[in-house]
Amino acid sequence: MSAVIGISEEMIVEQGNVMYKRPDALSDAFTHYCPGCTHGIIHRLIAEAIDELGIKDKTILVAPVGCSVLMYHYLDVDAVEAAHGRAPAMATGLKRTQPDKVVFTYQGDGDLAAIGTAEIFHAANRGENICVFFINNAVYGMTSGQMAPTTLPGQVTTSSPQGRDVKLHGYPIRMAEVIAGLPGTAYVVRRSVYDARTIRQAKKAVVMAFKTQLAGLGLSMIEFLSSCPTNWHMSPPDALTWIRDTMVPYYPLGDFKVTDEMKALEG
Amino acid sequence: MSRGLWKGNEAIAEAAIRGGVEAFFGYPITPQTELLEYMSWRMPNLGRTFLQAESEVASINMVYGAACGGARAMSSSSSPGISLMQEGLSYIAGSDVPAVLVDIMRGGPGLGNIQPSQSDYFQITRSTGHGDFHPIVLAPSTVQEAVDLMYGTFLLAEKYRTIVILAADGSLGQMMEPAEMPPMRPPLTEAERGDFAVRGAAGRSKRIITSLFLNENELEALNLRLQAKLKTIQEAERRWEEIDTADAEYLLVAFGTVGRTCKTVLREARSMGIKVGLFRPITLWPFPWPRLRELAAGKRAILVTEMNAGQMLEDVRLAVEGRCPVEFYGRTGGVMPLPDEILEALAGVAHTHRSAANGVELSHVSGGVR
Numbered sequence: 001m002s003a004v005i006g007i008s009e010e011m012i013v014e015q016g017n018v019m020y021k022r023p024d025a026l027s028d029a030f031t032h033y034c035p036g037c038t039h040g041i042i043h044r045l046i047a048e049a050i051d052e053l054g055i056k057d058k059t060i061l062v063a064p065v066g067c068s069v070l071m072y073h074y075l076d077v078d079a080v081e082a083a084h085g086r087a088p089a090m091a092t093g094l095k096r097t098q099p100d101k102v103v104f105t106y107q108g109d110g111d112l113a114a115i116g117t118a119e120i121f122h123a124a125n126r127g128e129n130i131c132v133f134f135i136n137n138a139v140y141g142m143t144s145g146q147m148a149p150t151t152l153p154g155q156v157t158t159s160s161p162q163g164r165d166v167k168l169h170g171y172p173i174r175m176a177e178v179i180a181g182l183p184g185t186a187y188v189v190r191r192s193v194y195d196a197r198t199i200r201q202a203k204k205a206v207v208m209a210f211k212t213q214l215a216g217l218g219l220s221m222i223e224f225l226s227s228c229p230t231n232w233h234m235s236p237p238d239a240l241t242w243i244r245d246t247m248v249p250y251y252p253l254g255d256f257k258v259t260d261e262m263k264a265l266e267g
Numbered sequence: 268m269s270r271g272l273w274k275g276n277e278a279i280a281e282a283a284i285r286g287g288v289e290a291f292f293g294y295p296i297t298p299q300t301e302l303l304e305y306m307s308w309r310m311p312n313l314g315r316t317f318l319q320a321e322s323e324v325a326s327i328n329m330v331y332g333a334a335c336g337g338a339r340a341m342s343s344s345s346s347p348g349i350s351l352m353q354e355g356l357s358y359i360a361g362s363d364v365p366a367v368l369v370d371i372m373r374g375g376p377g378l379g380n381i382q383p384s385q386s387d388y389f390q391i392t393r394s395t396g397h398g399d400f401h402p403i404v405l406a407p408s409t410v411q412e413a414v415d416l417m418y419g420t421f422l423l424a425e426k427y428r429t430i431v432i433l434a435a436d437g438s439l440g441q442m443m444e445p446a447e448m449p450p451m452r453p454p455l456t457e458a459e460r461g462d463f464a465v466r467g468a469a470g471r472s473k474r475i476i477t478s479l480f481l482n483e484n485e486l487e488a489l490n491l492r493l494q495a496k497l498k499t500i501q502e503a504e505r506r507w508e509e510i511d512t513a514d515a516e517y518l519l520v521a522f523g524t525v526g527r528t529c530k531t532v533l534r535e536a537r538s539m540g541i542k543v544g545l546f547r548p549i550t551l552w553p554f555p556w557p558r559l560r561e562l563a564a565g566k567r568a569i570l571v572t573e574m575n576a577g578q579m580l581e582d583v584r585l586a587v588e589g590r591c592p593v594e595f596y597g598r599t600g601g602v603m604p605l606p607d608e609i610l611e612a613l614a615g616v617a618h619t620h621r622s623a624a625n626g627v628e629l630s631h632v633s634g635g636v637r
Contacts, residue, residue, distance in 0.1 A: 057469035062332070063477075072475045078465040080335045081477035083358050086328040089320070093332025093340065094465070096316045097290050101467050119328070122321035 023047040036229040036236025049206040066108035067141040085116025088123035104131035113149040127184025127218035137228040145231030176223040180256035186217035188257035192225035194240040276301035282417035290316035290340040292329035298437035299371035323348040327355030337464025343369035357396025361478025365424035371440035374601035382601020383437035388578035392552040402430035404551040408527040410444035506549035515544030556586040563590040568620035
């Protein structure tokens with residue numbers, strides 16, 4: 001992109017001024033994400049972790065149905081496209097037949113916490129040695145803002161125009177806490193990416209999730225609180241603030257499962 | 268190799284193993300369960316993958332995942348479980364990956380029962396799920412034929428990168444018969460794995476397996492390619508058995524176990540002086556239309572017999588295109604038609620059409636389900 005203003009990447013490299021560049025595992029591609037959406041940040045964190053661990057050549061992405069359906073264009077790794085909710089089952093098939101590979105799913109809240117609850121629950125319970133990156137933005141983004149299983153009480157969406165009534169629609173599901181309760185899991189945490197501090201914390205968690213799999217310890221899952229300015233009808237900065245002030249109180253950030261083996265890895 | 272007494276479900280499992288299956292994912296359902304049970308000890312003993320999934324929905328998506336990696340993967344189920352797999356099968360078809368499935372059919376609709384049936388003909392020979400495609404469907408009539416067909420399923424699936432379904436009614440899964448097992452096929456080498464396989468992009472550019480094509484022209488191109496592949500399969504893979512068709516005035520058309528029953532009917536009918544032949548499709552898709560069309564010309568009538576209310580009957584009519592009358596006799600709900608019943612139905616057909624001129628009674632297509 002820098003060539004547009006007459007400075008090539010090579011010129012910057014020659015001058016030794018590279019402070020921040022695209023990770024190798026992140027494709028040189030335009031994304032289709034809306035301005036202010038934090039999918040891009042999370043993609044980048046995953047790509048950085050893949051680079052740091054040197055696993056690009058043996059990583060397989062199981063892409064979801066939802067806003068990140070085209071994620072396989074944005075990461076430079078082998079990839080498959082799962083049906084809505086079925087990514088953990090597909091990942092199970094891939095990992096069981098190729099245990100030397102690093103297999104991860106990337107799933108939204110409708111995908112993982114509604115239509116695919118059986119698949120994530122049992123993959124976690126079996127302790128499938130895969131990583132699950134769960135993007136919770138409290139809304140169905142791709143279909144333009146319907147109520148998700150993680151939509152907050154009172155939150156207005158296109159399919160809950162009066163706001164989510166828990167008596168009618170049930171309660172938002174805290175998936176990290178649910179999945180952490182299953183013995184097969186090794187590392188289950190909730191992170192966000194609404195400011196520099198939370199992004200750094202999220203990055204560490206992504207590395208830990210991959211390390212969990214590389215050590216063969218079982219299923220790891222990171223729930224990311226992510227923004228959707230378009231369907232929340234907010235400016236990007238307001239959306240980040242909304243994560244911090246409205247989502248975090250219901251979905252507390254933190255570690256819900258870090259097994260002793262994982263603590264040893266961390267130490 | 269060795270000849271032994273085999274239960275149908277276990278024979279099919281062993282034939283799949285000898286045919287090279289590397290990964291089995293399944294869920295218990297009667298009358299298929301022995302196949303899964305057999306796999307549960309035999310596969311780990313050979314260092315291969317066995318996993319009992321949480322549902323048929325998960326099973327087929329595990330097969331999909333393993334198959335995307337180039338592994339020989341399969342599942343097995345029975346009718347209600349196959350219904351649950353339709354979504355996954357559609358994705359597999361849209362992604363051009365090879366996969367193998369066994370359907371040990373039981374009575375429907377709904378929960379139905381666990382008795383033998385052929386009522387999945389529609390759901391497995393048409394698109395098994397949304398979209399335009401057909402799996403290859405093989406219908407054995409004996410345990411030995413099930414073994415022989417199963418042994419070839421992976422080669423067939425890989426040749427065309429398609430879904431192959433072995434479909435047998437519950438009685439074939441449950442019965443015991445002598446069968447001879449083929450030799451153990453050597454495992455796939457890395458070089459033999461398809462160049463579509465997703466195994467980590469080491470030393471090559473990344474591969475993507477997807478059934479998503481947002482641009483309508485790209486999706487149409489995929490569909491045209493799929494249709495061309497299906498046409499090739501139709502030309503190359505039609506299989507059937509025919510008996511005593513040369514001098515036959517009447518034709519019995521039946522598949523699977525009923526096809527086998529009709530061999531008894533044929534002998535009895537011939538001894539009664541009814542000149543009847545048997546046409547038994549082995550591939551339900553591609554259905555052997557051209558040969559049946561040839562045979563239909565000059566016949567007084569055709570009697571289609573199935574363990575359903577007349578599903579293959581539609582393909583027979585499409586093949587015959589009015590060249591002779593087509594009659595039907597079927598039992599449903601898990602009831603197996605006995606030779607005497609079919610013979611009686613055939614005698615009735617012979618009586619009705621004894622003087623019919625060839626190809627005249629174009630409108631005379633009646634059906635009977637007892």
